[in-house]
Amino acid sequence: MILGVDNTRTSRDIENIVNRNLKFTGDYLNIPVDLIIYAIGNKITNPLRLFIALKSEYNGQLKVCKGTIENACCRLNYRSKKTFKSNFRWLLLNNWVYSRKGYYILKSFQKLSIPYTCSSGVLYYHDRDGRQFKNFIHATALTFLASKKRHSSKSSGLIKWRPYMQLYYEMTLPVTYIMKGLNVSKGTSFNIKKSAIQSGYVSFNKNCESTNIDSSTLKLYKKYSNDPNKDAYWSYRQNVFKKKADLFNSKLQIVRNKQWKDRDALEEKS
Numbered sequence: 001m002i003l004g005v006d007n008t009r010t011s012r013d014i015e016n017i018v019n020r021n022l023k024f025t026g027d028y029l030n031i032p033v034d035l036i037i038y039a040i041g042n043k044i045t046n047p048l049r050l051f052i053a054l055k056s057e058y059n060g061q062l063k064v065c066k067g068t069i070e071n072a073c074c075r076l077n078y079r080s081k082k083t084f085k086s087n088f089r090w091l092l093l094n095n096w097v098y099s100r101k102g103y104y105i106l107k108s109f110q111k112l113s114i115p116y117t118c119s120s121g122v123l124y125y126h127d128r129d130g131r132q133f134k135n136f137i138h139a140t141a142l143t144f145l146a147s148k149k150r151h152s153s154k155s156s157g158l159i160k161w162r163p164y165m166q167l168y169y170e171m172t173l174p175v176t177y178i179m180k181g182l183n184v185s186k187g188t189s190f191n192i193k194k195s196a197i198q199s200g201y202v203s204f205n206k207n208c209e210s211t212n213i214d215s216s217t218l219k220l221y222k223k224y225s226n227d228p229n230k231d232a233y234w235s236y237r238q239n240v241f242k243k244k245a246d247l248f249n250s251k252l253q254i255v256r257n258k259q260w261k262d263r264d265a266l267e268e269k270s
Contacts, residue, residue, distance in 0.1 A: 027125070027126050028123045028124055028125045028126060029052065029055055029056060029123075029124045029126070030121040030122070030123060030124075030255065031052065031109070031121055031122050031123075031124050031140075032109050032110075032114070032116060032120070032121050033118060033120045033121060033122055033140060033141075033144045033254070034114060034115070034116045034117060034118055034120075035048070035109060035112065035114050035116075036048075036122070036137045036140050036141060036144075037141060037144070037181075037182060038114050038115070039137065040137065040138075040141055040182050040184065040192070041182055041183040041184060044090070045133075045134055045137060046087050047087045047090040047091055047094075047096070048137070049076060049087075049130070049133045049134070050072065050076065050084065050087040050088060050091065051091055051096055051097075051106070052124060052133065053072060053075055053076055053130050053133075054072065054097075054106055055106050056124070056126040057071070057072075057075075057126075058106065060105065060106050060108075061100075061103045061104065061105050061106065062103065062104055062106070063102065063103055063104070064088070064104055069081055069084050069085075072084050075130045076130045076131065076133075077130070077131045094113075095107070095113070096112060119256050120144065120254055120255070120256065121254070121255055121256070122140045122143070122144075122252055122253065122254055122255075123252070123253040123255065124136065132199060134195065135195050135196060135198070135199035135201060136199070136201060136252075138192045138193075138195045138196040138199075138201075139196040139199060139201030139202045139250065139251075139252055140252055140254075141178075141181075141182055141192060141196075142173060142178070142192070142193065142196050142202050142250070143201075143202060143250040143252050143254060144254065145173060145177065145178065145181045145182075146171050146173060146248050146250070147254065148181070149171065149173070149177070150171060171204075171245060171246065171247075171248035172245045172246060173193065173204075173248070175189045175190050175193065176189075178192060178193060200251070201250065201251055201252055202248070202249065202250045202251070202252075203248075203249045204246040204247070204248055204249075205246060205247040205249065206243075206246060206247075207243070207244045207245060207246055207247045208241040208242060208243050208244055209241065209242050209244055210239060210240075210241055210242075211233065211240045211241065211242050213233065213240040214240070215235040215238050215239065215240050218233060218235050218240055221233070229242070
């Protein structure tokens with residue numbers, strides 16, 4: 001028996017729980033997960049943050065004026081306009097934004113020179129706090145790595161995973177796995193996992209199951225047993241439990257990318 005999990009909930013009940021936890025309404029962007037992974041690995045999360053904020057605020061094009069800069073600085077909590085200008089300059093130099101007839105055009109996601117390899121996107125609601133964007137992308141990366149690891153553990157590899165289909169599932173994401181998946185250092189991997197958990201977007205809850213081992217013989221069992229997982233056993237109030245992988249939970253919505261391809265094609269024409 002897994003402690004802390006209500007197995008009587010249906011997938012519809014769980015979907016409603018997740019939607020209530022999100023507490024966001026209105027329009028959203030469907031951001032490719034590959035773009036987020038690329039930004040983390042290449043240390044360009046700050047330009048990406050500005051790019052997403054502008055796409056959330058404007059319909060594919062904008063004029064950079066005093067009001068635009070002040071609005072972005074307020075939303076992203078920039079201390080200086082220089083921060084906006086340096087990040088916007090990066091977007092221009094890397095052709096994420098280009099000028100046409102007095103306007104700046106925000107390129108659609110699929111037009112960016114990013115090596116897209118998967119068909120997953122994450123929903124980013126426009127009324128999210130822009131100051132929490134870094135925590136959001138860190139949680140997105142962990143959610144994607146968790147689903148990828150879960151899929152790879154299945155022999156068929158054909159399971160279509162959605163966060164609301166199962167509110168909790170057993171998952172371990174060691175720092176070494178995050179390092180390889182995101183192409184970052186050990187320290188960065190630790191900070192990514194820490195910020196994602198502290199923000200509340202994802203959680204790792206302790207998980208255990210009851211056993212038939214007598215608590216009075218637990219010490220002998222640990223000493224003489226050939227069980228490779230014998231150190232995972234512990235006793236509490238005359239009962240012996242076995243520690244299992246943590247229960248991973250994500251409040252983010254990962255979907256297939258058909259939606260953002262159609263949406264951005266319309267933005268590009270406007």
